[in-house]
Amino acid sequence: MATQRSPSTSETFWAAVAAAVEKIPVIGPAIRVGLLTDRKRTLRVLAVAAFVLVIYPICLPLIAAILINRGVLFSLHEPYAATIRTAIRVKEATDTELDNSGLYKRLDYYQVIDIKSNGEDAQQLIYPVEAWQRVTFQVQEVHLSSSNGACELPMSLQAKGTDLVELGLGDQSIQFIKISNESNTDEHLLTASVWKQIIDSGAEQGKLRVSFKPVPELKTIATACHRGDLELTVKVTVKVFKDLVPHAAGPSAAQLS
Amino acid sequence: MTRRALLWLAACCLSGLCIAEEIDIDRSAKIPVSGGTVAATIFKMDATRVRVAVWPGFRVAALAGIMSKAISVQEAVNKLVLLKISANEILLVNGGFSTSEPDHPSGLLVSGGKVLSIPSYAKVLGNPASSCPVLQTERYRLSGLLCVRRDGTLTVGAFDENTWNACYEALQVEPVLVGPKGSVAVCPSGEGEDKYYRTAVCTSKEVGPNMQLKVVVTNDPISLFELATWMTKRVSAGGLGCEDAINFSGDTSTGAAYQPPPITGSLLHRPISDSFGAGTYPLASFLVIEGRK
Numbered sequence: 001m002a003t004q005r006s007p008s009t010s011e012t013f014w015a016a017v018a019a020a021v022e023k024i025p026v027i028g029p030a031i032r033v034g035l036l037t038d039r040k041r042t043l044r045v046l047a048v049a050a051f052v053l054v055i056y057p058i059c060l061p062l063i064a065a066i067l068i069n070r071g072v073l074f075s076l077h078e079p080y081a082a083t084i085r086t087a088i089r090v091k092e093a094t095d096t097e098l099d100n101s102g103l104y105k106r107l108d109y110y111q112v113i114d115i116k117s118n119g120e121d122a123q124q125l126i127y128p129v130e131a132w133q134r135v136t137f138q139v140q141e142v143h144l145s146s147s148n149g150a151c152e153l154p155m156s157l158q159a160k161g162t163d164l165v166e167l168g169l170g171d172q173s174i175q176f177i178k179i180s181n182e183s184n185t186d187e188h189l190l191t192a193s194v195w196k197q198i199i200d201s202g203a204e205q206g207k208l209r210v211s212f213k214p215v216p217e218l219k220t221i222a223t224a225c226h227r228g229d230l231e232l233t234v235k236v237t238v239k240v241f242k243d244l245v246p247h248a249a250g251p252s253a254a255q256l257s
Numbered sequence: 258m259t260r261r262a263l264l265w266l267a268a269c270c271l272s273g274l275c276i277a278e279e280i281d282i283d284r285s286a287k288i289p290v291s292g293g294t295v296a297a298t299i300f301k302m303d304a305t306r307v308r309v310a311v312w313p314g315f316r317v318a319a320l321a322g323i324m325s326k327a328i329s330v331q332e333a334v335n336k337l338v339l340l341k342i343s344a345n346e347i348l349l350v351n352g353g354f355s356t357s358e359p360d361h362p363s364g365l366l367v368s369g370g371k372v373l374s375i376p377s378y379a380k381v382l383g384n385p386a387s388s389c390p391v392l393q394t395e396r397y398r399l400s401g402l403l404c405v406r407r408d409g410t411l412t413v414g415a416f417d418e419n420t421w422n423a424c425y426e427a428l429q430v431e432p433v434l435v436g437p438k439g440s441v442a443v444c445p446s447g448e449g450e451d452k453y454y455r456t457a458v459c460t461s462k463e464v465g466p467n468m469q470l471k472v473v474v475t476n477d478p479i480s481l482f483e484l485a486t487w488m489t490k491r492v493s494a495g496g497l498g499c500e501d502a503i504n505f506s507g508d509t510s511t512g513a514a515y516q517p518p519p520i521t522g523s524l525l526h527r528p529i530s531d532s533f534g535a536g537t538y539p540l541a542s543f544l545v546i547e548g549r550k
Contacts, residue, residue: 114357145361145374145541147315147326152371160378160418182378231361 014039108133108240112140115212117165119144119222119230122213127238129208132195134241136187137167139179141235144218151225156217157181164218165234168211170198178215179234187239192247210238278518279306279548280348284533288475289495290483296476298533299497300348300513300546304411304460304470307546311352311368311403311426314360314541326360330512330536333543339516339530343547346518350472351456351510351534352542353430354399362541364399364429365421370407376421376429389444399431401503403458403544411470413460414501428542434485435459435502441485449482454511454535458544459488459502470546471497474513474534505544512536518548 014035022032034042115123129135142164146153156162163178169190174197177188190198203209212234214222222230281301287294315326321336330351333339339347354363366374376399383394402416405426415433434457436442443449454475461469473484481504490496505511516530 116358141377141379143356143361143363143374143377145356145366147313147360147373149313149316149368149371149373153373153375155372155422158372158375158422160376181375231356231358233356233358233361 106134106241106243108242110240111238113210113234113236113238115165115232115234115236117212117214117232117234118228119214119218119225119232120227122211124209124211127208127210127240128206129240130206131199131203132192132244132247134243134245135190135208136239136241137177137190138187138237138239139177139234140237141233142179142181143231143233144181145231146225146229147231148226148229151221151229154221157221163215164232166213166215167236168213169194169208170201170203171209172201172203173209173211173213174198174201179212179236190245192245195245195247278346279303280346280515280546282515286473288479288484288487290479290487295479295483297479298474298476298513300350300472300474300515302470302546303465304468305409306467306549307470308409308549309403309405309411309426309470310545310547311366311405311428312543312545313362313366313368313373314352314355314539314543316368317349317540317543318360325539327355327539327541329539330514330532330534330543332539334514334530334532334536337530339514342545343516344519346548347516348472348544348546349514350458350474350544350546351506351512351536351540352544353428354506355541359539360541364431365402365416365427366429366542367421367424367427370425376416376418378418387444389446391442391444392447397431399429401430401433403428403430403503411460411468412501413458413470413503428544430503430505432481432504433502434481434504435489435499437501439489439498439500441482441489443481443485445482449485450480452478452480453507454509455479455481455484455507456505456511456513456534457484457488457502458505459497459499461498461500463492463498463500471499472513472544472546473497474511476534506538506540509535509538510540 018032018035021035022028024031031042031046113125117123144153144157144164157164161180161182163180165179166175167177167179168174169176176194214232218232279302283299283301286297286299288297314328317333317338318326318328320338320341321328321333323332323336330349333349339349355361356363362374364374364377377397379398380395381398383392383396385393387393397416400416402414402421404412404421404424406423407425415436416429421427432448433442455473457473459471461471463469485502488497488499488502490498492498512532512534513536514530514532
């Protein structure tokens, strides 16, 4: 009796399910027919469809996130994370330093350059800047120290206002400003004449090379000391604005446009 | 019998074994602040009876035998650095600030007449609209200076770009806590209200004919304004009676280590050095205070 009643219960159940799915728009009637005629195949198709359309899309990013966090996918996410961190820093900086002045409306981007040098080697950075774009540099901090008692810093580098670094611009490293040990809050604007020099020197389009070169006297002292005994730290903020510096249109402008 | 005892005493003193403590330590000082007290250790000494020197972190690290050029107070204690500096009474205090690299000091550091870090001439613009007088005028970012001249004369106070080069030992720090004539030199809001562990150094002539040097190492966080306010109060009013005071590096940098003088008649049973404050952050500079023999 029990073996005869069981299939009939099952049939009743699947008939109820078929009646319920029939109400699903578009695909409901087809599923109903499938459940009543070839149930196994229909359930298999439904399972595959549920996996492809629901489970797989949810699991894929979860698995990827777990693998990235565990370092299995190397550090592919780090450039992205660094970009996000930089973006947050830029936002904070613009919020705190430019909000009151109202300049942030024209600001393209803002960056803090933290240069560490052994006093011998020049360093170069490249910024995405279009020709004639308004750019300002502001020296925030300058530190020079020795980590060797035998490598004393001479009086000539200690006096207030002594130049320590030359900030050059463009592919030919045209001297823009000299950074002294007396950092101040003055902003240095790339004027039209400086831009003209950079463009005339054959600078690459859309890129502005910024170089930091220790002055000859510092280089001499650093060379005399053991390499790494001197540390020069220069913190400079760069503001790149969306507008251009006023300039007369001429051959220089045409060269890059 | 008395003569024999005196002879023993003279022999001990001549051999360097009998040295009186020059540094007085108050290990359970309480700084009154709003809503309670802050625990601190205060080291007091006659400035004419101690030798004050500024040591770069790499020099302390070399004595400790570690590869790094910066070392924390705690690590210096663990590596028995104090005993390696001197067998006599000695106080090692965390120094000033560093750049983003802990082994490179920020601002002036002169050690034994050698300039190892140039002065920071960076200034902060004044805000005439500020309600706090200190913030109204332009000032150096690293506004304080500890200076010891070649003759041992010690001064604590504001950094002066025209006079620092007379210092044989010097450390530029920030900010000045107590200004000229014993006035509070920090504001109650902004930088002055942040609470951290603190190290401060002050000079005072309130007690005795000679200048007193006092070093405060807090065991609880305290704001600069609360610390400065307490330091300016007269000793009789429960303060420190400071006429000039400057703030050293704080938070986890805050730390000091003390090695007492050898016990009379025995070098073998000398007490081990004692440490105070957190002192876990590697430092670019230290203040080394030795009792004069």
